[in-house]
Amino acid sequence: MAKCSLVIRCYNEEQHIGPLLSGIIQQTLTDREIIIVDSGSTDATVSIASRYPVKIFSITPEEFSFGCALNIGWGAATGDIIVIPSAYVYPLYFDWLENLLTPFDRSEVALVYGQQRGNEITKYSEHQVFAKWFPDIPDYNQTHPFCNNANAAIRRQLWEKLP
Numbered sequence: 001m002a003k004c005s006l007v008i009r010c011y012n013e014e015q016h017i018g019p020l021l022s023g024i025i026q027q028t029l030t031d032r033e034i035i036i037v038d039s040g041s042t043d044a045t046v047s048i049a050s051r052y053p054v055k056i057f058s059i060t061p062e063e064f065s066f067g068c069a070l071n072i073g074w075g076a077a078t079g080d081i082i083v084i085p086s087a088y089v090y091p092l093y094f095d096w097l098e099n100l101l102t103p104f105d106r107s108e109v110a111l112v113y114g115q116q117r118g119n120e121i122t123k124y125s126e127h128q129v130f131a132k133w134f135p136d137i138p139d140y141n142q143t144h145p146f147c148n149n150a151n152a153a154i155r156r157q158l159w160e161k162l163p
Helices: 014-025 045-049 066-076 096-105 124-133 156-161
Strands: 004-010 032-038 055-058 081-085 111-113 151-155
Touching (some): 004 045, 004 066, 014 032, 032 066, 045 055, 055 066, 081 096, 096 111, 096 151, 151 156
Parallel strands (some): 004 081
Antiparallel strands (some): 081 151, 111 151
């Protein structure tokens, strides 16, 4: 499996960044790097993240856009696959990263995204949306344009070819 770079966008995520980074460190796939792009957090996000083996890049809140933050992180990435977990998305399993990247063994796969599930504070309507857009059985030949970038991965070479 190819080396991956995880690019995590953060803003005041002190509640979430520790569990996410702990979950990443415990993954079965270890050939990875972790890049944090923080957009001016005023809480302990950066302090917590700095306790882990990560590269941290900071931008101001005024500079922030989702695309800008991803471009900064992707520009620093060295992996063949770029993984995009949002700071509030935690791996539930030790093989989450390995499972997310397995479809890239097929050369025709350009992008994948993982399931998203709610928790005890998730509204019923959101659970219904999650069940529709994140089915229990993967659809490797999805024909609709939906993708979720809170838990996704893309081939680096594809991103580099974008205009």
